[in-house]
Amino acid sequence: xxxxxxxxxIFFSPRATLRSLYILCYHFxxxxxxxxxxxxxxxxxxxxxxxxxxxxxxxxxxxxMQSPEVLEQMTRPNLSVPMFExxxxxxxxxxxxxxxxxxxxxxxxSLRKLRVAFKGVEASKMDVSESS
Numbered sequence: 175x176x177x178x179x180x181x182x183x184i185f186f187s188p189r190a191t192l193r194s195l196y197i198l199c200y201h202f203x204x205x206x207x208x209x210x211x212x213x214x215x216x217x218x219x220x221x222x223x224x225x226x227x228x229x230x231x232x233x234x235x236x237x238x239m240q241s242p243e244v245l246e247q248m249t250r251p252n253l254s255v256p257m258f259e260x261x262x263x264x265x266x267x268x269x270x271x272x273x274x275x276x277x278x279x280x281x282x283x284s285l286r287k288l289r290v291a292f293k294g295v296e297a298s299k300m301d302v303s304e305s306s
Contacts, residue, residue: 206258206292210238213257217271217286225284228273232261240273258292266291 204213210230217225230237237260238252239245252260261267268289275284 202288203291203293204257206295207256208258209253210255210257210260211253214238214253217273223271223275223286225271225273225275225286226281228271230269230271232267232269237269257290258295261290263295265295 202216213230214228217223217228227240229239229241236245236249238249261269266289268287271286271288273284274281276282277284
């Protein structure tokens with residue numbers, strides 16, 4: 175599952191505004207047909223992330239929310255949708271994942287800023303025409 179992962183730490187903020195909030199930025203490379211449920215599973219299993227009960231947002235949109243239960247039910251259908259479609263067919267973009275992670279043996283709230291890129295998708299799809 176991690177063969178397509180190009181993990182690069184962009185920044186680390188040890189002095190987050192909340193005591194238990196840690197922000198890391200990683201780069202992930204996916205196939206356009208990879209599903210949201212595969213992304214959630216990767217968040218749980220990746221040795222540096224290990225985010226349980228993950229919720230994912232993109233540009234203010236809830237792609238998948240673990241809680242409250244009403245939001246989980248509303249976003250559950252997205253688990254079987256390709257990430258490329260959920261991310262508006264952008265060749266690369268940033269998503270935010272929140273959940274619980276372990277820090278010094280304790281479960282703490284965490285936020286991860288994740289850069290997602292798709293293999294075989296041209297960046298020109300995201301280009302905006304030049305203004306005069």
